[in-house]
Amino acid sequence: MNKRTALLAALLAGAVLLCAGVIWRQHSGPGGGVLARVYQRGELMEEIRLDRVQEPYSFPLTGEGGAENVVEVEPGRIRIVSATCPDQVCVRQGWISDSTVPVVCLPNQVIVEIVGGEGFADTAAG
Amino acid sequence: MRTQRPADGARRITQMALLTAIALTIFMAEAQIPVPIPIPGIKLGLANIVTVYAVFALGPGDALLILVARVFLGAVFSGQMMTLFYSLGGGLLCWLVLLLLSRLLTWKQIWLCSPISAVFHNLGQLLVAAALLGSWTVLAYLPYLVVAGAASGLFTGLCAQLLAGRLKGLGRR
Numbered sequence: 001m002n003k004r005t006a007l008l009a010a011l012l013a014g015a016v017l018l019c020a021g022v023i024w025r026q027h028s029g030p031g032g033g034v035l036a037r038v039y040q041r042g043e044l045m046e047e048i049r050l051d052r053v054q055e056p057y058s059f060p061l062t063g064e065g066g067a068e069n070v071v072e073v074e075p076g077r078i079r080i081v082s083a084t085c086p087d088q089v090c091v092r093q094g095w096i097s098d099s100t101v102p103v104v105c106l107p108n109q110v111i112v113e114i115v116g117g118e119g120f121a122d123t124a125a126g
Numbered sequence: 127m128r129t130q131r132p133a134d135g136a137r138r139i140t141q142m143a144l145l146t147a148i149a150l151t152i153f154m155a156e157a158q159i160p161v162p163i164p165i166p167g168i169k170l171g172l173a174n175i176v177t178v179y180a181v182f183a184l185g186p187g188d189a190l191l192i193l194v195a196r197v198f199l200g201a202v203f204s205g206q207m208m209t210l211f212y213s214l215g216g217g218l219l220c221w222l223v224l225l226l227l228s229r230l231l232t233w234k235q236i237w238l239c240s241p242i243s244a245v246f247h248n249l250g251q252l253l254v255a256a257a258l259l260g261s262w263t264v265l266a267y268l269p270y271l272v273v274a275g276a277a278s279g280l281f282t283g284l285c286a287q288l289l290a291g292r293l294k295g296l297g298r299r
Contacts, residue, residue, distance in 0.1 A: 005231065012276060015276070016272060019273050020269070023273070039263075041258075041260065085206075086205075089161075092164035093164045102263045104267070106208065106209075106259075107206060107209070109208075111259055
């Protein structure tokens with residue numbers, strides 16, 4: 001193995017270790033956030049205070065070409081319960097209850113993310 | 127280092143068509159395998175074996191044509207035109223990195239070119255996703271995609287390395 005190969009391999013290994021460290025930190029610390037935001041094609045569709053949800057409910061998000069994602073909300077958590085895309089990655093991601101990672105449906109361009117609820121004003125538009 | 131060698135038209139187009147067909151078949155077969163990790167963008171990327179091999183065997187220019195043809199046909203056959211943008215964004219960044227690496231490294235380091243380019247493939251895909259979704263939120267997936275890209279890229283890289291070793295005699299006249 002020459003120097004160039006070793007350097008590139010070391011750079012790659014470094015990047016992987018760094019990212020593994022970030023993932024580890026994300027999962028060891030408590031992820032905060034109670035404000036869920038649902039976006040479709042970059043537009044904010046819904047804003048939900050998960051700590052104020054009393055009864056579980058769900059609502060559909062319809063997109064172009066018959067695309068549909070159904071979002072389910074329960075006290076303290078949110079998920080995409082069904083989607084019309086073939087890969088179903090967003091459905092299999094399951095419930096999220098903190099800001100660690102969002103739920104994303106790439107084919108239908110839907111994002112469900114949770115952000116910090118601190119300093120949240122009730123006047124925010126939904 | 128092997129650079130693009132002058133090959134006659136028929137031979138070149140046959141090789142490229144064959145590699146495109148192989149890449150497309152691998153791509154379609156892989157799409158049937160469910161990915162155990164539910165993070166958008168994570169996959170084995172077996173079709174990358176062909177891309178990495180083509181960069182070194184046929185040269186970066188021909189590899190790009192094979193890549194673009196495979197990505198386009200893959201989107202058409204899977205009926206998911208949205209994947210076209212993600213795959214193209216990832217594929218082009220991956221190819222740019224391979225172009226650079228093919229000048230720095232040689233035929234013997236395909237195993238290393240593949241994971242590096244796979245990481246950039248995932249980065250490109252994520253940037254396209256951020257642009258299409260109009261949100262930087264998706265970058266939260268970056269650490270996962272870097273680790274997954276390096277792991278799957280190493281696997282496909284070793285496959286391409288083995289393949290290159292066996293095909294070396296065949297590729298020459």
